[in-house]
Amino acid sequence: MFSRIAARNFSSSAANAYKVSILGAAGGIGQPLSLLLKLNGKVTDLSLYDLKLAKGVAADLSHIPTKSVVHGFTLADDGLSRALQNADVVLIPAGVPRKPGMTRDDLFNTNASIVKGLAEACAENCPSAAICVISNPVNSTVPIVREVLKRKGVFNPQKLFGVTTLDTLRANRFISEIVGSDPAREDVSVVGGHSGVTIVPLISQTQYSDTIPKEKADALIQRIQHGGDEVVKAKDGAGSATLSMAQAGARFAGSVLSGLAGEQDVLEATYIDSPLFKDEGIEFFASRVTLGPQGVKEIHGLGLLSVAEEDMIATAKETLRKNIKKGIDFVKANA
Known part of the structure; x- marks a missing residue:
């Protein structure tokens, strides 16, 4: 599936044209x-925003001979509003990166404030845009964006x-090894969320469910859940997963654009306001969705799970409940 999506997303003959804004570019x-x-051939207006x-x-990228026009914006001259005006898709990678020994929750206080401000700008300048949140901790920042949009009446x-696509990319790479x-x-x-035990790879639903020994399967799941730590350690504290995350973000944005363009069978996993476990107080959950012209076209169920996966889902839900509440409470405390 990935190769098919990749080929579609980067086709230069796309009939549709879209404005994409990247905040933290x-x-x-x-x-x-x-x-x-x-x-990406569907992007005709690429607007880049950052503090500096x-x-x-933008000038560097503008020399690349594709059909999109690139604009760069900073704080000066109302740059954030101009970058977002009439955007079709917004990607938010803005925030501080993870450092050694730091969990995604440790990032919360700084990144929560950044994301809240950017969400307010999106509500005011591109209320109909598809908003793709990359800033960690995603389990909490996405609820922050929802609460801001709800308060503005545009959710x-x-x-x-x-954007949980990096978990999928890691799972695909690691299982292939x-x-x-x-x-x-x-x-x-x-499925689940985008940190530690909330990341639940459904290995039982692959063709290898009966061929990978339990010890290797357990180690695989652990590696997928904590793949980010692997990168942070390898970079000796100088950074976190940036290049792989950029590829994940580009793949997901490309799929959103393909859905907006009316292409069929566009499937991705993503962390969304979901009905799957809402009756248990879990308002957000990552699962596969079909994307379409209005955004999410269909939310898919989890399918048949192994006993071990059911246990992982139960653990994930307990953590997600706390993560989601943390985001919602942040907006309430900083209204």
């Missing part, structure tokens, strides 16, 4: 993400996404 994720979106350096990034549950397959052809379903 000069950062470690933002720059490669901006490059990948510059190569966004104009330089559309079909167009607010937490065990079974010796082409990772581009793997399609592991990863």
